Amino acid sequence: MNRRRILKALAGAALCPLCANIGFAAEGAHWSYEGAHGPDHWADLDTANKVCGFGDQQSPVAIDETIEAELPLLKIDWARQADTIVNNGHTIQLNFNEGGALSVGPEQYKLVQFHFHHPSEHLIDDKRFRMEAHFVHRNASDSLAVVGVLISAGKANAEFAELIKAIPASEGAPVKLESSIDPKALLPKKRGYYRYSGSLTTPPCSEIVDWFLLSDPIEVAESDIAAFAKLYPMNARPAQKLDRRFVLRSS
Secondary structure (H helix, E strand, C coil): CCHHHHHHHHCHHHHHHHHCCCCCCCCCCCCCCCHHHCHHHHHHHCHHHCHHHHCCCCCCEEECCCEEECCCCEEEEECCCCCEEEECCCCEEEECCCCEEEEECCEEEEEEEEEEECCCCCEECCEECCEEEEEEEECCCCCEEEEEEEEEECCCCHHHHHHHHHCCCCCCCCEECCCCCCHHHHCCCCCCEEEEEECCCCCCCCCCEEEEEECCCEEECHHHHHHHHHHCCCCCCCCECCCCCCCEEEC
């Protein structure tokens, strides 16, 4: 059994919360993005988080040198409406019971949820974007695929503006989403992407994620970014070492 499969097996118990509506994060010790419970200390807060400290395929990363490759198209057939929205204390997240499909070559995944980080977690050529959206998918073998979308300030995005209006003001349980928010409206027109093997960017930092970071950002209104930032001024993990990994870039 190779190292990646061993880590996946060890992460089994910690991954149970993935099935819950509160999100893709460990339910153990309290963690945050700053101070004594911040990213530098995640590995020490809970035994389930040890890979946050010793893993060598951690995410996010700073992307600069890439290898151009003939990568498969991302075929996205998502549901047009999320079921619930939650302010879970770490981010704003929209959950799906039947989220539709992501196809990458022969691989098939189902959309489970999407959520946001402020500022962006990934960097492109040392540039950090205003926000980043993560569309989290799972396949039949419980491997994860995350489509990352970088967000810049600019022209208003009607779906994002509607989402901002629907945000619960305080942390709590998921609530039914009354607004119709189409997740595909939060994608850029072009679907070029960077691909690399990585991890969850929150505890337990399990190294079971195939990352597909879209190379073109979307634009949303500055006022909508500011509204999100009032709740989450900083909820981004710092970039991690790429180590011996490489990043592929679709041609």
